[in-house]
Amino acid sequence: MNIKKIIAREGLIFIGIILFGALFFFISAQIPYAERKPVSAPVFKDNGPWNQYIVGTKDENGRPIEKIDGSWYLKDANENNIMKDNFNNFGILTLFFCYPFYLLIRFIFWAIRTLKQKE
Numbered sequence: 001m002n003i004k005k006i007i008a009r010e011g012l013i014f015i016g017i018i019l020f021g022a023l024f025f026f027i028s029a030q031i032p033y034a035e036r037k038p039v040s041a042p043v044f045k046d047n048g049p050w051n052q053y054i055v056g057t058k059d060e061n062g063r064p065i066e067k068i069d070g071s072w073y074l075k076d077a078n079e080n081n082i083m084k085d086n087f088n089n090f091g092i093l094t095l096f097f098c099y100p101f102y103l104l105i106r107f108i109f110w111a112i113r114t115l116k117q118k119e
Contacts, residue, residue, distance in 0.1 A: 017098045024091030031084040036073040039065055 039059050059065045064075040 021095035
């Protein structure tokens with residue numbers, strides 16, 4: 001294969017992976033961070049000695065809340081933040097690991113094809 005074709009193919013694959021990762025960063029930038037809405041601490045009724053922190057606690061209106069750094073917040077506000085962080089992390093993984101993974105897979109297929117050839 002001509003060296004120019006190889007360089008062109010690898011360059012297009014590399015640019016495609018960069019654009020794919022940038023797409024996830026762009027999507028992440030479009031999702032706004034939701035502000036945490038503080039709520040009053042829940043009132044525990046005979047929950048035993050562990051009643052300082054219970055996962056899945058609800059406030060007086062029945063909304064799920066969680067304790068972060070000593071204060072209680074609505075749990076719903078954090079779902080946007082989690083989604084934004086996941087898109088950001090996937091973009092980073094795409095940028096740094098897709099091309100080396102592609103090269104590894106291509107090397108494995110090349111090695112198998114080379115070993116199967118009879119001399």
